[in-house]
Amino acid sequence: MRWTSTIVALCGIILFRTTVLAEGPRSYHITMEQPAPYYSPVLANVPSGSPVQWDNKTATVHTITHDDCLNQKGCMFDSGAVAPGESFTLSHIKPGTYPYFCRLHPIMRGTIIVKGNKSELRSNPKGSPTS
Ligand SMILES: [Cu+2]
Structure with a gap:
């Protein structure tokens, strides 16, 4: 009985660790889908250091x-044509607020907000004071 629960617990830990470590910096996903507003979420809060991927x-x-x-004041990104089923990924985005749109359908609009605080990336329970 004890062995079973120990093995289950170990498997859980291993699964959790490999999932977290294999991904590296986690991508933040934004989907383009019908119906409007097309970019989902429209307003995306992206942790600093995370690549952003539009699907x-x-x-x-x-x-x-x-x-x-x-x-022409400082174009930070322009994906070009992203075909159905394809993705566009943006990495190394400086902290800031970036409104964007679709050149083919200017009614499509979205905003990404990249946070400046890198510590938000890590989920570190040890960091919280306990004493
Ligand atoms: Cu479009």
């Missing part, structure tokens, strides 16, 4: 284009 689950081509690409 196109619609039947049409879309882009993920930073607003500032229009005024």
Whole structure:
């Protein structure tokens, strides 16, 4: 009886550790899906250091284009055409607020907010004071 519960507990720990460690910095996923507003979530709070991945689950081509690409003031990202079933990943984004849209369907709009605090990335229960 004891052995069974020990083995179950060990398997749980191993599964948890491999899942966490294998992923590296976790990607933050945003999906493009019908119906509007197309980008889901529309407002995404991304932890610093996390890559952001947009998954196109619609039947049409879309882009993920930073607003500032229009005024040539500092275009931070422009995916180009992202075909149905494909993804676009953005890594190493500086902390800040980035509104974006789809060049093909300007009604599609979204915003990512990248937090500046790196410690938010780690789930570290040891860090909380206990004494
Ligand atoms: Cu579009």
